[in-house]
Amino acid sequence: MGIIWNADSMLGWIVMAVNFGSVILYGAMGEILTEKAGHLNLGVPGIMLCGGISGFASTFLYEQSTENPSKFVMLLLGLVSSVVAATLAGLIYAFLTITLKANQNVTGITLTTFGAGLAKHFGSVISAKSGSTAIRSAVADDVFNAKIPFLSTDLGVVGKLLFNYGFLVYLAVILAVLLQLFFYRTHQGLNLRAIGENPGTADAMGINVTRYKYSAILAGSAISGIGGFLYLVINNVQWSTALDIEGMGWLAVALVIFATWKPVNAIWGGYLFGFLSKAGAYAPTFITGITISQNIWSMTPYIVTIVVLIAVSFRMKKESRPPAALGTAYFREDR
Amino acid sequence: MSENNAAVRLKGISKTFGHVAANSNVDLEIRHGEILSLLGENGSGKTTLMNMLAGIYYPDEGEIFIDGRPVQIRSPKDAFDNGIGMVHQHFKLIDVFTAAENIILGEEHTGMRINRKETVAKIREICDKYGFEIDFEKKVYDMNVSQKQTLEIVKILYRGANILILDEPTAVLTPQEAEKLFKVIKNMRDAGKAIVIITHKLQEVLSVSDRVAILRKGECVDSIATKDANEKILTEMMMGRKVDLNIERPDPVNPxxxxxxxxxxxxxxxxxxxxxxxxxxxxxxxxxxxxxxxxxxxxxxxxxxxxxxxxxxxxxxxxxxxxxxxxxxxxxxxxxxxxxxxxxxxxxxxxxxxxxxxSMGMSENMMLKSYENGNSIFLEQKAPRELAGNIKEELEVQTPDIATPVRKLSGGNVQKVLVGRxxxxxxxxxxxxxxxxxxxxxxxxxxxxxxxxxxxxxxxxxxxxxxxxxxxxxxxxxxxxxxxxxxxxxxxxxxxxxxxxxxxxxxxxxxxxxxxx
CATH class of the missing domain: 3.40.50.300 (P-loop containing nucleotide triphosphate hydrolases)
Structure with a gap:
């Protein structure tokens, strides 16, 4: 057994890590926003699937139905439809858990099952309609995977490493920083965190708990939905592997814990998760003389999360803990 | 009774939870520049009544007047808008936030960004005025109860409260801390604020308040000036009958x-x-x-x-x-x-x-300590049931049945069950x-x-x-x-x-x- 250095393979691995990491990052940002409102949404994988299928279906069907698809319409269609579908899925969760005070875990899991079924169904309907299983939207691929000219091609390794992604990857980083500022520098962010810690206190301070919860969950779902669509984008907008979004969704839930509920931590955490989740494809090129199963490699992000959970609980820092009221329904006149 | 300095007037307030009337037809007046003690036994509806002023509960019947105006208080926000602030018995603070963050929570503001400098200056002004000491950057989980309570009071003053309600404020304080609290409460009264203290401690009532209102079984029985009251009168009003206030202390038996x-x-x-x-x-x-x-x-x-x-x-x-x-x-x-x-x-x-x-009834709770008794694979049920029945009778536990979940009993009755067992x-x-x-x-x-x-x-x-x-x-x-x-x-x-x-x-x-x- 030995280890060999392979620069090309490493470059490919890192680029893949950032792409897949961004998918997980979107999912995690949405979940962080939701959890800060005190709601544990295990429906994130389902919501991401809804966003993915909707973004794919609209761009694919638009491309099929028009002679010269407009790139601008394509851009709008992909984003808006994935956001709308994910928000609607989030609305189901929000209505059940906020207004009807249903159990959050059960509702979330159900939503994931629902999202997976929905994606499978529409995926097969569209495949059947177009008579092929390898369905793909080439124009959407062009639009969402457009690289920055010159920077991505003329700067050698640096260009390939830093400027070789579609715009959604950069948007994720910006969004994470904005979310961090929102949570820790604004009144609304402070109010939202208070709700996640102790809704009774927030309510007594005159904060509209229900409105904040709905806003956070819907906005969070929308962000997660973009993640689902981004998964299709980095796979060249072809449907074949789209159902793997669910696995990405579970990684996103794990990433929230890994990042200790801080969006900025989720950036590098997401890339690390992306790196580890692609280890099965790339790591073997660095190792000679021994074969390690793909399945072992794909376990690594979860193992890392478990290790982090253990480390965090040892540190016992109160700021690194989940929002105190996470998972509980709030009713003002409860006695 | 002078009408001109009435800060709050409650007229015919009623509130029912399920089939239990917590308050029925309560009339009460709270005045500026006066400390009012709201005195009553457990379950007499003191906290419920004040929670209706704080916007936590909404009354089923009755009217509320603030400075003579009829108002509707549907949420804590409405209460703040009307200058009412309440310090709840169980502190409503966010543990992982600093003192300053807790104070500015839910504040109405124009911009999104938190302006630290301006906020701190405003809080400091309040502290200096009434003699509070707070470390603005201290996290709540590092505070002791006295500091938490100070923070609670500053919090509602910051929101512009003119009418302050304190629910059992001395329950967790040492006598020295309580003295300090009473001093600031008197400062606030002298500054013209209307103050209500919910309590069942008679000494406190007599030493700090100007007037006492007594609640019994959800109804306001009377209100009298503190100078005309003593422990005996107050207890009789509170209980509706004469009681012996001395705790007996038999001499130790053969220690x-x-x-x-x-x-x-x-x-x-x-x-x-x-x-x-x-x-x-x-x-x-x-x-x-x-x-x-x-x-x-x-x-x-x-x-x-x-x-x-x-x-x-x-x-x-x-x-x-x-x-x-x-x-x-x-x-x-x-x-x-x-x-x-x-x-x-x-x-x-x-x-x-x-x-x-x-969620368990009295007899099942008895079983928690006896489940290993008996030789059958089934639980021994008879003895715990008898024990529960005895406790219910001897300690006068108010429960419809020994199978009623203890969660549904009032606090006092829950404690009787626990101590009795x-x-x-x-x-x-x-x-x-x-x-x-x-x-x-x-x-x-x-x-x-x-x-x-x-x-x-x-x-x-x-x-x-x-x-x-x-x-x-x-x-x-x-x-x-x-x-x-x-x-x-x-x-x-x-x-x-x-x-x-x-x-x-x-x-x-x-x-x-x-x-x-």
Whole structure:
């Protein structure tokens, strides 16, 4: 057994890590926003699937139905439809858990099952309609995977490493920083965190708990939905592997814990998760003389999360803990 | 009654929860520049009434007038808009936030960004005006109860409250801290604020308030000027009949050494030393009171004796009556210790947290301590049912049925069930913590009576209490603790409240600060 250095393979691995990491990052940002409102949404994988299928279906069907698809319409269609579908899925969760005070875990899991079924169904309907299983939207691929000219091609390794992604990857980083500022520098962010810690206190301070919860969950779902669509984008907008979004969704839930509920931590955490989740494809090129199963490699992000959970609980820092009221329904006149 | 300085007028307020009327047809006036005590037993509807002013509950019937205007208070926000702020009994603070962050929570503002400088300046102004001391950057989880309470008051003043409601403000304070609180409350009154204090402590009512309103069974019976009142009058108004206010204290019966604790050190769950080298003796036929502010180690002490906390070093020797040699309790598990006759009834802050299961009925809760009895694979049901029936009858537990989930009972009744069950175990050592926490006079006396009965039977009673007046009246000896150490052992018949209070905060007798500690 030995280890060999392979620069090309490493470059490919890192680029893949950032792409897949961004998918997980979107999912995690949405979940962080939701959890800060005190709601544990295990429906994130389902919501991401809804966003993915909707973004794919609209761009694919638009491309099929028009002679010269407009790139601008394509851009709008992909984003808006994935956001709308994910928000609607989030609305189901929000209505059940906020207004009807249903159990959050059960509702979330159900939503994931629902999202997976929905994606499978529409995926097969569209495949059947177009008579092929390898369905793909080439124009959407062009639009969402457009690289920055010159920077991505003329700067050698640096260009390939830093400027070789579609715009959604950069948007994720910006969004994470904005979310961090929102949570820790604004009144609304402070109010939202208070709700996640102790809704009774927030309510007594005159904060509209229900409105904040709905806003956070819907906005969070929308962000997660973009993640689902981004998964299709980095796979060249072809449907074949789209159902793997669910696995990405579970990684996103794990990433929230890994990042200790801080969006900025989720950036590098997401890339690390992306790196580890692609280890099965790339790591073997660095190792000679021994074969390690793909399945072992794909376990690594979860193992890392478990290790982090253990480390965090040892540190016992109160700021690194989940929002105190996470998972509980709030009713003002409860006695 | 002058109409012109009425800050709040309640007219015909009623509120019903399910089939229980918490308030019916209450009229009340709260005035500017006056401290009003709202006095009443547990369940008399004091807190419910004030929660309707604070926007937590909405009244079923009745009208509210603020400065003469009729208003609707549908949410806490409406309450703030009308200048009403309430400090709840269980603090409403966010643990992981700083003092400043807690204060600005939910504030109306123009921009999104938090302007730290401006906020801090505004808070400082309030603190200087009334004499509060706050560290703005301190996290709530690092604060003691007194600091938390100060923060609560500053918080509502910051929101512009002119009408302040304080629910049981002294429940968790030392006498010295309570004095300090009363001073700022008087400052606020002199600045023209209207202040309501919800309480069931008569001494407090008499020393701090200007007027007293008395609630009984959800109705406002009367309000009188404090200068015309005394303890006797107030109690009679509160209970609707004459009561004897003296806690009886029979002389110790043949005190024999029952429990000897030597150099005991215990770590709490976070791994900090919560009990440092504690030694004392508890006698049978005697009540040993333990005084100390919360977190001083009383809880760990009781838990260590009951086998619930891991002992770091030291010994706990137990001498049951009739035995020649002592038994070492350290190293035994809670069940063994219980079977030896050492029981602990701990009433936690939320009452149901430890000892009882809320969704179970009385008889099932009895079973929690007896489920291993009997030889059948099925539960022995008859004995627990009988025990529950006895407790219900003897302690007058107000419950429709012994199968009704205890969660649905009022706090006082829940406590009777808990204490009753522990006493039924016929213990040799009875440890009870906060047995009368939040209970009204009537129920408290029932519990004191139960404890005295046990003492006269020769049981060694260890009584941890919050109310120093009660502690002084009920105990034979008082052990004072501070930060895990014993700071004094006093004779309860001769010592004063001030002595105990000073020892509780680590000061030495006579007011000198302990420099070596």
């Amino acid at each position: 024999v050494k029952r429990l000897e604790i030597k150099n005991l050190s215990v770590r709490d769950r976070e791994g900090n030393l919560a009990l440092k080298d504690v030694s004392f003796v508890a006698n049978g036929g005697e009540i040993l009171g333990i005084a100390g502010i919360s977190g001083c180690g009383q809880k760990e002490l009781l838990e260590a004796v009951a086998g619930l906390a891991a002992v770091e070093s030291g010994s706990i020797e137990y001498l049951p009556s009739g035995a020649d040699a002592p038994t070492e309790l350290v190293g035994r598990n809670p069940k063994q210790i219980r079977e030896l006759g050492v029981v602990l009834s701990f009433v936690p802050e939320d009452r149901l947290g430890m000892g009882l299961v809320g 522990e006493i039924a175990a016929a213990p040799q050592v009875l440890m009870t913590a906060y047995a009368v926490r939040g209970l009204d006079i009537n129920t408290s006396f029932t519990i004191y009576h139960l404890i005295n009965e046990q003492k006269q039977k020769g049981v060694a009673v260890i009584f941890v209490g919050e109310d120093l007046d009660v502690l002084l009246a009920l105990s034979d000896r008082i052990l004072v603790m501070c930060e895990g150490r014993i700071t004094g052992l006093l004779d309860a018949r001769t010592c004063t409240k001030e002595q105990v209070g000073l020892l509780m905060t680590g000061g030495m007798e006579g007011g000198e600060q302990n420099g070596t500690n």
